[in-house]
Amino acid sequence: MNYHPLPQPEEIPVREREDAMGAYLMMFASIGAGLPLPIINLIAAIIYFFVNKKKSRFVHFHALQSLLSQLPTSLINAGGVFWAVRIFFFHWEFSDAFKGYLIMAAAANLIYFIFSIIAAVQARKGRMYYLIFFGRISYEYAYRVREESTEKAQNLPPK
Numbered sequence: 001m002n003y004h005p006l007p008q009p010e011e012i013p014v015r016e017r018e019d020a021m022g023a024y025l026m027m028f029a030s031i032g033a034g035l036p037l038p039i040i041n042l043i044a045a046i047i048y049f050f051v052n053k054k055k056s057r058f059v060h061f062h063a064l065q066s067l068l069s070q071l072p073t074s075l076i077n078a079g080g081v082f083w084a085v086r087i088f089f090f091h092w093e094f095s096d097a098f099k100g101y102l103i104m105a106a107a108a109n110l111i112y113f114i115f116s117i118i119a120a121v122q123a124r125k126g127r128m129y130y131l132i133f134f135g136r137i138s139y140e141y142a143y144r145v146r147e148e149s150t151e152k153a154q155n156l157p158p159k
Helices: 014-033 038-052 057-090 096-124 134-143
Strands: none
Touching: 014 038, 014 057, 014 096, 038 057, 057 096, 057 134
């Protein structure tokens, strides 16, 4: 497969670096909205991705990587919120399983927070930073050379 060349840090305009960094800061969207709902972060990341993906391949890569890396933590957080709501409203037991889930969710969020801050700093410096699992997917999607069809699109009747 062919890939577009990676830009060097000094070749990337400051505005693109800041846009790439901003993708990782979408994790703070729910705090900015004043609501403790994890889905708001995910919605903000999706909107940010679709608004900024056309700016450059560098911004596209970082916005996609941020979005993909946010999916697991958003799902874990949503599960914790729904479980807590069921305990609060339906008087379920505050079990050891729920406590364990909260500890696991806190650890996942801490890991996500640390790696997102590192990625944001690297993006601001104009560098590529590949997160485990999501970096390769984002690179493939943003930098792979796609074969353009040489045939013109035609409207044909159904067969």
